[in-house]
Amino acid sequence: EFAKKHHLKVNETELIRAALFHDLYFYDWHDKNNGVHLHGLFHPKKAIRNAQIHYHLSKREARHMKHHMFPLTPIPPLTKEGWVICICDKKAARADYKTIRIRKKFSKEKESEFTKESLL
Numbered sequence: 001e002f003a004k005k006h007h008l009k010v011n012e013t014e015l016i017r018a019a020l021f022h023d024l025y026f027y028d029w030h031d032k033n034n035g036v037h038l039h040g041l042f043h044p045k046k047a048i049r050n051a052q053i054h055y056h057l058s059k060r061e062a063r064h065m066k067h068h069m070f071p072l073t074p075i076p077p078l079t080k081e082g083w084v085i086c087i088c089d090k091k092a093a094r095a096d097y098k099t100i101r102i103r104k105k106f107s108k109e110k111e112s113e114f115t116k117e118s119l120l
Contacts, residue, residue: 003084012069015081018064021051022085044069 003006064081
């Protein structure tokens with residue numbers, strides 16, 4: 001959708017496959033006790049390896065996925081498809097963050113209302 005909206009000529013099949021697999025790692029990165037450190041730097045390689053094993057990822061699809069964490073990783077994406085994944089991943093993370101903030105805000109408001117009611 002992003003590529004079409006911005007009139008980018010991309011290989012749609014490769015883009016879709018790389019986008020689906022770009023976060024294909026088998027651990028909870030939120031769990032501090034799982035032995036995984038620096039998730040943002042290393043998960044693209046893990047996702048590529050997993051996709052190669054389980055889904056026969058092509059070399060081009062791997063290239064699209066490799067640098068999607070830019071600017072956290074120092075090298076920017078090298079393909080248009082990689083840039084689309086990078087940008088859309090950032091947009092999705094931002095939307096997730098906004099949703100979490102809104103939920104926290106409303107839960108605090110409900111909590112404070114409950115406290116006020118219980119005092120009456």
